[in-house]
Amino acid sequence: xxxxxxxxxxxxxxxxxxxxxxxxxxxxxxxxxxxxxxxxxxxxxxxxxxxxxxxxxxxxxxxxxxxxxxxxxxxxxxxxxxxxxxxxxxxxxxxxxxxxxxxxxxxxxxxxxxxxxxxxxxxxxxxxxxxxxxxxxxxxxxxxxxxxxxxxxxxxxxxxxxxxxxxxxxxxxxxxxxxxxxxxxxxxxxxxxxxxxxxxxxxxxxxxxxxxxxxxxxxxxxxxxxxxxxxxxxxxxxxxxxxxxxxxxxxxxxxxxxxxxxxxxxxxxxxxxxxxxxxxxxxxxxxxxxxxxxxxxxxxxxxxxxxxxxxxxxxxxxxxxxxxxxxxxxxxxxxxxxxxxxxxxxxxxxxxxxxxxxxxxxxxxx
Amino acid sequence: xxxxxxxxxxxxxxxxxxxxxxxxxxxxxxxxxxxxxxxxxxxxxxxxxxxxxxxxxxxxxxxxxxxxxxxxxxxxxxxxxxxxxxxxxxxxxxxxxxxxxxxxxxxxxxxxxxxxxxxxxxxxxxxxxxxxxxxxxxxxxxxxxxxxxxxxxxxxxxxxxxxxxxxxxxxxxxxxxxxxxxxxxxxxxxxxxxxxxxxxxxxxxxxxxxxxxxxxxxxxxxxxxxxxxxxxxxxxxxxxxxxxxxxxxxxxxxxxxxxxxxxxxxxxxxxxxxxxxxxxxxxxxxxxxxxxxxxxxxxxxxxxxxxxxxxxxxxxxxxxxx
Numbered sequence: 001x002x003x004x005x006x007x008x009x010x011x012x013x014x015x016x017x018x019x020x021x022x023x024x025x026x027x028x029x030x031x032x033x034x035x036x037x038x039x040x041x042x043x044x045x046x047x048x049x050x051x052x053x054x055x056x057x058x059x060x061x062x063x064x065x066x067x068x069x070x071x072x073x074x075x076x077x078x079x080x081x082x083x084x085x086x087x088x089x090x091x092x093x094x095x096x097x098x099x100x101x102x103x104x105x106x107x108x109x110x111x112x113x114x115x116x117x118x119x120x121x122x123x124x125x126x127x128x129x130x131x132x133x134x135x136x137x138x139x140x141x142x143x144x145x146x147x148x149x150x151x152x153x154x155x156x157x158x159x160x161x162x163x164x165x166x167x168x169x170x171x172x173x174x175x176x177x178x179x180x181x182x183x184x185x186x187x188x189x190x191x192x193x194x195x196x197x198x199x200x201x202x203x204x205x206x207x208x209x210x211x212x213x214x215x216x217x218x219x220x221x222x223x224x225x226x227x228x229x230x231x232x233x234x235x236x237x238x239x240x241x242x243x244x245x246x247x248x249x250x251x252x253x254x255x256x257x258x259x260x261x262x263x264x265x266x267x268x269x270x271x272x273x274x275x276x277x278x279x280x281x282x283x284x285x286x287x288x289x290x291x292x293x294x295x296x297x298x299x300x301x302x303x304x305x306x307x308x309x310x311x312x313x314x315x316x317x318x319x320x321x322x323x324x325x326x327x328x329x330x331x332x333x334x335x336x337x338x339x340x341x342x343x344x345x346x347x348x349x350x351x352x353x354x355x356x357x358x359x360x361x362x363x364x365x366x
Numbered sequence: 367x368x369x370x371x372x373x374x375x376x377x378x379x380x381x382x383x384x385x386x387x388x389x390x391x392x393x394x395x396x397x398x399x400x401x402x403x404x405x406x407x408x409x410x411x412x413x414x415x416x417x418x419x420x421x422x423x424x425x426x427x428x429x430x431x432x433x434x435x436x437x438x439x440x441x442x443x444x445x446x447x448x449x450x451x452x453x454x455x456x457x458x459x460x461x462x463x464x465x466x467x468x469x470x471x472x473x474x475x476x477x478x479x480x481x482x483x484x485x486x487x488x489x490x491x492x493x494x495x496x497x498x499x500x501x502x503x504x505x506x507x508x509x510x511x512x513x514x515x516x517x518x519x520x521x522x523x524x525x526x527x528x529x530x531x532x533x534x535x536x537x538x539x540x541x542x543x544x545x546x547x548x549x550x551x552x553x554x555x556x557x558x559x560x561x562x563x564x565x566x567x568x569x570x571x572x573x574x575x576x577x578x579x580x581x582x583x584x585x586x587x588x589x590x591x592x593x594x595x596x597x598x599x600x601x602x603x604x605x606x607x608x609x610x611x612x613x614x615x616x617x618x619x620x621x622x623x624x625x626x627x628x629x630x631x632x633x634x635x636x637x638x639x640x641x642x643x644x645x646x647x648x649x650x651x652x653x654x655x656x657x658x659x660x661x662x663x664x665x666x667x668x669x670x671x672x673x674x675x676x677x678x679x680x681x682x683x684x685x686x687x688x
Binding site: 031034035036083085133136141142143145146147149150151153157158161165292328333334336339340343346347348350 | 459465467480598660
């Protein structure tokens with residue numbers, strides 16, 4: 001990405017994303033008005049649905065948890081100069097591997113062994129699914145964008161086949177696996193808070209929230225505090241220079257994709273171990289693509305990603321509430337908004353920069 | 367298999383290939399000019415909705431076609447503004463268009479028609495009718511292969527014949543005209559084209575306008591020829607499959623056509639193969655056949671079955687040196 005006008009850092013980091021977000025909201029508001037909703041009323045109801053009650057908060061944070069994983073996944077790859085569009089497939093494989101482990105062993109292993117095993121399996125599944133495109137990019141020059149898209153479809157076909165075939169629960173008409181035993185159930189936050197005597201309404205929010213927080217801190221530490229993170233950023237910034245500095249670009253590309261895939265795979269922990277308790281089709285539900293929007297708005301920084309995930313979690317939860325409240329309102333409005341965010345914050349992100357540069361006055365250098 | 371079964375298999379292969387062929391040609395034009403188009407899926411979805419919605423409201427085929435073409439063109443111009451004029455990220459733009467179209471078509475469809483995001487079914491008058499039926503009847507009376515041949519090749523909509531003709535037309539445009547030479551050059555070495563005094567941006571905009579019109583035709587084929595109404599997410603990955611076909615065809619119209627026909631054939635055959643026993647391999651899961659085009663593309667990109675070389679300047683915005 002080119003950074004033509006020289007903006008003060010705080011404008012570049014904070015104001016520009018907000019301007020882009022505002023542009024996306026403005027266009028979405030226009031569409032709302034076009035189909036007969038009052039945009040301001042919709043926004044108010046949306047915020048109420050997302051943050052107006054503890055149940056609302058629970059769902060918002062639950063969605064946000066998934067988006068933190070996919071957002072971080074996109075960001076790690078991005079820092080290595082790779083655009084990972086395969087979050088969807090990697091998350092599917094993560095859930096699948098976690099589910100396979102649970103189906104195989106949840107009836108015999110205790111929870112304290114089962115749950116870490118599922119986390120590892122989810123990360124490993126996503127990691128493996130991303131490592132193949134990563135390796136192909138590094139050693140065979142096949143463009144990672146195209147291969148990860150293709151792998152999304154292959155993953156969907158694989159999961160679809162397993163759930164109508166080998167993994168289908170006998171006697172059940174719907175394509176889903178048998179339910180896992182209790183030891184594979186990641187406690188919900190209401191249960192966990194119940195142990196320490198805090199009452200909290202039952203929502204899908206579960207202990208994956210902690211995992212997501214740890215992942216965010218871990219990615220920050222990885223990228224800015226370790227040698228491997230430095231290598232990743234160096235390769236993303238200037239591959240040739242990195243090579244002269246003694247960094248192996250190929251191995252770094254593979255490493256970045258593997259970490260990126262592992263993060264996306266953790267979506268499986270939140271959805272499969274935390275909520276569904278069995279393998280179901282389409283549990284990822286587009287979260288891999290939301291991760292792109294989250295990462296773009298969060299400027300590929302873990303803190304920004306956590307905030308952007310919260311925003312998108314709120315949009316998802318608020319959108320679901322609105323679909324109840326306003327007849328004719330569809331959650332697809334959120335998909336539309338998500339697309340507009342990617343448009344304004346990603347593809348057209350620098351279009352507003354010259355105007356901001358004039359506004360905050362620092363003449364372009366050079 | 368008798369000749370009638372073969373005939374109908376050929377016919378359905380041609381039918382399902384049409385949106386792929388048109389879309390792959392659209393992608394080919396923009397990528398030959400150096401602009402990645404990951405937005406094919408979204409453009410197809412948006413234009414299919416535009417055609418279906420206009421057709422349902424106006425009951426007019428020309429109006430449906432015109433609005434769809436206008437929407438396709440507008441999306442491509444937006445792409446030009448973001449990615450050619452302002453040098454925005456082409457991959458991100460494609461994702462944005464696809465997401466926005468997926469959301470907007472449902473939201474608008476729900477608001478305008480109140481049928482869960484679908485449009486009302488289009489009347490036959492609005493849809494594309496079969497061509498060459500009389501000729502097909504005559505061919506059908508031929509002894510032997512006649513009936514199968516008639517079934518396979520006659521009585522398709524204009525878009526089937528049109529798509530095949532467009533493959534030849536675009537080959538001619540790209541390899542036999544001065545415009546085509548420049549368009550290909552701008553995808554390989556824009557600086558050289560610029561130095562020769564030809565506008566890089568103008569050429570890319572021209573390629574994108576053709577791209578928009580072709581992807582609109584692909585969208586039209588979904589609602590005016592295949593399905594009677596628009597259904598949410600009805601493209602179901604066809605835009606990406608067309609992209610795969612274009613790469614598989616090595617950025618060449620004839621290659622893309624062959625890949626589209628292969629993918630279309632797999633699609634047509636996957637339904638027939640459901641539960642059928644094949645010699646040597648046993649029952650093949652439908653999902654395996656559906657995943658095959660994507661796997662083949664990855665294998666090709668990895669260079670295991672020949673190299674597929676993308677235009678050299680693909681994905682790179684051109685900034686004039688000062």
